Amino acid sequence: MVEPSVIEERIREGVGGVSHLEVKDLTGTKDHYEAVIVSEAFEGKSRVDQQRMVFSALGELMDGPIHALTFKTYTPERWAKIGGGA
Amino acid sequence: MAEAEMDPALRERIQGIVDAHPVVLFMKGSRLFPRCGFSATVVEVLKRSGVTAFHDVDVLKDPAIRQGIKEFTSWPTIPQLYVQGKFVGGCDIVRDLYESGELEEVLAPVKAADDAG
Numbered sequence: 001m002v003e004p005s006v007i008e009e010r011i012r013e014g015v016g017g018v019s020h021l022e023v024k025d026l027t028g029t030k031d032h033y034e035a036v037i038v039s040e041a042f043e044g045k046s047r048v049d050q051q052r053m054v055f056s057a058l059g060e061l062m063d064g065p066i067h068a069l070t071f072k073t074y075t076p077e078r079w080a081k082i083g084g085g086a
Numbered sequence: 087m088a089e090a091e092m093d094p095a096l097r098e099r100i101q102g103i104v105d106a107h108p109v110v111l112f113m114k115g116s117r118l119f120p121r122c123g124f125s126a127t128v129v130e131v132l133k134r135s136g137v138t139a140f141h142d143v144d145v146l147k148d149p150a151i152r153q154g155i156k157e158f159t160s161w162p163t164i165p166q167l168y169v170q171g172k173f174v175g176g177c178d179i180v181r182d183l184y185e186s187g188e189l190e191e192v193l194a195p196v197k198a199a200d201d202a203g
Contacts, residue, residue, distance in 0.1 A: 047175060047179045047182060047183075048173065048174075048175055048179060051175070051176070051178065051179065052160065052161070055161065055162050055163075062162035062163070063162065068124070069163070070124070070177065070178055071178060072178065072182075
């Protein structure tokens with residue numbers, strides 16, 4: 001179990017350059033999360049590398065506290081293209 | 087997840103698995119009976135992509151592999167899809183590749199061999 005605010009903070013700090021972030025507790029049990037992350041730090045990186053950046057930002061949280069995490073990563077440009085809000 | 091600490095025999099065993107089969111899915115449950123939504127999604131995506139003969143590894147039955155594959159790939163979650171010995175991604179990425187049509191390219195060499203086989 002972990003607070004959404006902790007996840008948000010770890011992602012902002014660990015990934016960096018985050019211009020838009022959504023973190024949603026899917027089940028109300030604070031261990032199944034969905035997220036959308038927009039950052040310029042993803043530019044030029046493969047999908048696998050983008051997700052690895054997020055996993056390393058979350059570190060040990062992925063080894064128990066977070067049981068399930070599904071998330072999408074976007075560069076600001078791609079986020080704008082799909083009409084993502086600010 | 088320090089790379090160095092991984093048991094070499096376990097690393098070799100995993101390497102053997104990903105080298106021995108064109109498509110390998112480390113998952114929870116089996117191809118016929120997935121026991122996790124994310125694993126079931128990847129099985130379904132593979133089926134829709136015309137790949138039915140893939141090697142499924144049920145990590146729930148093999149705790150060493152369940153932990154080992156996370157270190158091997160430096161990827162903390164299951165499922166993990168390997169094609170021709172290369173890590174493709176987890177559920178999010180496989181679904182993304184499928185929706186954008188890019189999964190076809192990734193699977194093309196394997197499907198060609200499959201048809202010829």
